[in-house]
Amino acid sequence: MPEQSLPFAIDKDAALEHQLAAQRARRPVDPLLSLVVPVFNEEETIGPFLSTVVPLLERDGIRFEIVFVNDGSLDDTFACLFHRSRADRRLRIVNLSRNFGKEAALTAGIDHARGDILIPMDIDLQDPPELIGSFIARWREGYDIVYGIRTARHTDTRAKRVSAGWFYRVFNSMSPVRIPPNVGDFRLVDRRAVEVLRQLPERNRFMKGLFAWVGFNSVGVPYERPERVAGTSKFNFWRLWNFAIDGLVSFSTAPLRAWFYVGLVIATVAVLYALFIVTRVLIFGVDTPGYASLLIAVLLMGAIQLLSLGIIGEYLGRLFVEVKARPIYVIEGVYEDAPPKPPVT
Ligand code: UDP
Ligand code: MG
Numbered sequence: 001m002p003e004q005s006l007p008f009a010i011d012k013d014a015a016l017e018h019q020l021a022a023q024r025a026r027r028p029v030d031p032l033l034s035l036v037v038p039v040f041n042e043e044e045t046i047g048p049f050l051s052t053v054v055p056l057l058e059r060d061g062i063r064f065e066i067v068f069v070n071d072g073s074l075d076d077t078f079a080c081l082f083h084r085s086r087a088d089r090r091l092r093i094v095n096l097s098r099n100f101g102k103e104a105a106l107t108a109g110i111d112h113a114r115g116d117i118l119i120p121m122d123i124d125l126q127d128p129p130e131l132i133g134s135f136i137a138r139w140r141e142g143y144d145i146v147y148g149i150r151t152a153r154h155t156d157t158r159a160k161r162v163s164a165g166w167f168y169r170v171f172n173s174m175s176p177v178r179i180p181p182n183v184g185d186f187r188l189v190d191r192r193a194v195e196v197l198r199q200l201p202e203r204n205r206f207m208k209g210l211f212a213w214v215g216f217n218s219v220g221v222p223y224e225r226p227e228r229v230a231g232t233s234k235f236n237f238w239r240l241w242n243f244a245i246d247g248l249v250s251f252s253t254a255p256l257r258a259w260f261y262v263g264l265v266i267a268t269v270a271v272l273y274a275l276f277i278v279t280r281v282l283i284f285g286v287d288t289p290g291y292a293s294l295l296i297a298v299l300l301m302g303a304i305q306l307l308s309l310g311i312i313g314e315y316l317g318r319l320f321v322e323v324k325a326r327p328i329y330v331i332e333g334v335y336e337d338a339p340p341k342p343p344v345t
Contacts, residue, residue, distance in 0.1 A: 019217060020142025027140055033057070033064040033132070034115030037123050038105035039081070040071040044230040045123045046080050053129045060133055066091050069109040072099030082335060089337035097330040102234070103205035106185065108329045110194060118194050120185045124228040127186035134221050135188040145211065145218035147180065147187035150225045167244050174254035179212045180220060187211065203321050203328055206247040249314050256315060259308040266304070
């Protein structure tokens, strides 16, 4: 409908401003910030992380807690965290019974965070803590989700940049829920979005997608992603590849549906070809050659069937995991200065 025909001028900015103002009014004056930090074999990075983040938050006068989720580390990560949490009651440790993977660890941390606002963060300082201030400023403007956008990915290899670019393109073309490109888990989430997120029951936690699914007004803050301060990345090529498949399969059924169209095209071609052959036989009589075309048709059909079966298998496998409905994580214990509470799973 042309805008002129409306009795009033459409002012999108004013509408958004109205929404934001309503949220602004609900913002607590002195919010509690929960940093949720999953850790797996990070004994070297805990020191640099705390000595950077804590003074920064204290300087800005932000009330905070840090929820560390020890994701079954095999080194001295837990001992190191425990020692520090004894000295500072703002640090809490959720200790998982084994390694469940980053997404599960984040879920555990989100379930245990008490803050009005929540920021998932990597411990390797690749998510610059200086950004927290600007995240909170945008949140105060009324946005429920403020995400960090990685501008230049200098610190990533070329292969990782290219494959990430392709992933976002493919994901967004297939999934009804769009995820903004170059956005990681580093973001601020308001309590009301956290509560929605916590209601999502799936076992397959593709966090970026789940955050996007929740919706609400969101805004991005650009930043440059620095190098890891210490230690090594826990994600190799194979793990990233599986992560990408998990993301795609849990947010889109397009790969399943695609086979219908592939089948349709092949069936059409087959019918036309059959008509052609029959006509040719009727006109020119029987002609024996055809070994090559026969072989190609058989191989092609076989390959396509295996491929589509494989894709169905991807979904079936995930369905299997969802139906079993095992807990997303198992907690060995929650360690904090206050008397320990029974674990929530
Ligand atoms: N991590 C985790 N469980 C895992 C793997 C990683 O909790 O199974 C944590 C890790 O300790 C770090 C964060 O996830 O705090 C990001 O990991 P990393 O820096 O290795 O990933 P990258 O930045 O290379 O993508
Ligand atoms: Mg990292």
